[in-house]
Amino acid sequence: MSTALTPPAEARPPVRHPDAPAPGEPLGAHYAYCFGCGGGQPHGLHLEARAGEGVSVTAEFTVTTDHQGAPGLAHGGVLATALDETLGALGWMLRVIAVTGRLETDFRLPVPVGTVLHLQAEVTAVHGRKIYSTATGRIGGPEGPVAVRADALFVEVKVDHFIDNGRPEEIQAAMADPDQVRRARAFEVNP
Numbered sequence: 001m002s003t004a005l006t007p008p009a010e011a012r013p014p015v016r017h018p019d020a021p022a023p024g025e026p027l028g029a030h031y032a033y034c035f036g037c038g039g040g041q042p043h044g045l046h047l048e049a050r051a052g053e054g055v056s057v058t059a060e061f062t063v064t065t066d067h068q069g070a071p072g073l074a075h076g077g078v079l080a081t082a083l084d085e086t087l088g089a090l091g092w093m094l095r096v097i098a099v100t101g102r103l104e105t106d107f108r109l110p111v112p113v114g115t116v117l118h119l120q121a122e123v124t125a126v127h128g129r130k131i132y133s134t135a136t137g138r139i140g141g142p143e144g145p146v147a148v149r150a151d152a153l154f155v156e157v158k159v160d161h162f163i164d165n166g167r168p169e170e171i172q173a174a175m176a177d178p179d180q181v182r183r184a185r186a187f188e189v190n191p
């Protein structure tokens, strides 16, 4: 793991937000057109994440023929996306909006088409806006062998990060959708 992903000595253990969803509760999509989790994204991964214990989440991702890199095998970048999305869902447990700053991935086993990848992610430490986290993707069941894993640094941002940087068409549509605005603001209220 690179030094950028090693929390400094002053980093604190993560604190589960009191309003975080209960363990087992589905988290839903943060954005309907998200490639990782959105239901309105026909080419997406349709990852479904649930709250875990502490500051953790679980998710499942089914590898289909749309996700191939080599014949009958998942593309590594798609698997990295599944890990990234699962790590991103940890924001629900902290009630902060955070984006991926760095993502380091280990590919340990090939993942065939038809596999259900059982993903688990947890926050390991927090330092200011920096959120350190780790994730695994197992095959053959939630206790199966680790096929992929990642360490990550997410950086907390405000809703303005998206409003200022997203293409205006999509931002305007998102802001016109009360449900979307509620979701984005719910993340941001972090007493």
Ligand SMILES: CCCCC/C=C\C/C=C\C/C=C\C/C=C\CCCC(=O)SCCNC(=O)CCNC(=O)[C@H](O)C(C)(C)COP(=O)(O)OP(=O)(O)OC[C@H]1O[C@@H](n2cnc3c(N)ncnc32)[C@H](O)[C@@H]1OP(=O)(O)O
Binding pocket: 004, 030, 031, 036, 084, 085, 088, 089, 091, 097, 098, 099, 100, 101, 102, 128, 129, 130, 153, 155, 157, 159, 162, 163, 171, 174, 175, 180, 181, 183, 184, 187
């Ligand atoms: C109402 C409409 C809005 C609709 C919004 C919709 C939904 C919102 C809700 C939730 C969405 C949230 C997340 C999505 C969830 C899952 C999707 C998967 C996640 C992703 O796929 S997300 C996309 C890919 N992601 C990016 O698109 C980031 C591009 N990037 C940047 O936007 C900047 O780069 C940023 C913001 C990261 C930092 O920029 P910045 O200017 O704010 O802060 P700064 O640079 O000072 O960094 C602060 C401290 O982090 C350290 N640091 C930063 N980067 C580092 C690195 N790479 N390695 C090591 N350390 C790093 C610095 O060293 C410093 O550390 P220190 O404080 O110790 O000096």
